[in-house]
Amino acid sequence: MKKGIYFVTGFPGFLSMNIVKELIHQDKASVIYLLHLEHLTEEAMEMTGSLKGNTEAELILLKGDITQPDLGINRERLQEVQESVEYVWHLAAIYDLAVHEDLAYKVNVEGTKQVNSFCQTLQHLKRYVYFSTAFVAGTRKGEILEDELIHPGDFHNFYERTKYEAEESVRELMGRLPITIIRPGIVKGNSETGETIKFDGPYFIMNMFKRLSFLPWIPVMGDGRALINIVPVEYVVKASIYLGHYECGSGKTYHITDPHPLTVREVYEQILWHMYKKQPSGRIPLSLSNWALGFRFVRRYLKVEREALDYLTFEGVFNCRTAQEDLKNSGIICPSLSSQMEKMVEFYLDHSTDEALHIKIN
Secondary structure (H helix, E strand, C coil): CEEEEEEECCCCCHHHHHHHHHHHCCCCCCEEEECCCHHHHHHHHHHHHHHHCCCCEEEEECCCCCHHHHHHHCCCHHHHHHHHEEEECCCCCCCCCCCCCCHHHHHHHHHHHHHHHHHHCCCCEEEEEEECCCHHHCCCEEEEEEECCCCCCCCCHHHHHHHHHHHHHHCCCCCCCCCCEEECCCCCCCCCCCCCCEEEHHHHHHHHHHHHHCCCCEEEEECCCCCCCCCEEEHHHHHHHHHHHHHHCCCCEEEECCCCEEHHHHHHHHHHHHHHCCCCCCCCHHHHHHHHHHHHHHHHHHHHHHHHHHHHHHCCCCCCCHHHHHHCCCCCCCCCCCHHHHHHHHHHHHHHHHHEEECCCC
């Protein structure tokens, strides 16, 4: 099998790091260019140093910035990249739900437009894989299909809004470039080890439980009937790499989401049970929770972003039929969230005092 030449943005971030590890594991690459911000050079060097012993692929670090023309790559390297790269994996983005509008727009929208322009200069491009998010759906309700991008009327935060606009710009090139769009659900750590590099998403619930563990009872927030779509990182990575090379994947958008998501209450109950062998009791209206998290000292004490509450009442349902159909011969299956819960909680409890893993709450 001929190995490819790859260009990955967002290194050494959580998703890009895992994509690179899996490309190496599957022995798909002869060369991988790793675009990283200058202030992350030391971290990027450490990461590539740990990877080099496991691969014959050449790992080339490139200082750059997706918000700059030609992605801020120096001229000497730029021509080399343009003449050789076959696969682009664009993962660089601001993923923080509480991100300010200006920063989100600059990185997620303007940055993606720069990557789009860069891809159009590549002489041997075989696939451009863009990482969007299932939550470009914003405030939509009901079934959400993979082949549609419908403006929801409103968004929960600037992360969703700017990822929607970024995906729009990528979709405009679908007839001219071989593009695959990946829309993951809420990404958590590894399903088998529980390992993650940041406590966000479902980990906010654990933060809250840990802070409130002194109480004799812990209530449910809201009615808990909404479905919450959480997927382990290795499923997202393996499915994306398979679909990003799948011959019929060009021109398609895929929901890399759980085909059988749990309700918020089920997630809440299972996390609480694995943490403290307790069942929730009573209910707090989400309006009250939202009001309380409006105070910075409450957010910081509980280590919960206010914006995370929106996903406890999200009324959309992600149809992932296209992804499931195209993955059917791959052996790649999304494990049930219930089967991952014990390891997820175990890793959290073992590392909950490590401040480096916690999201900075504003």
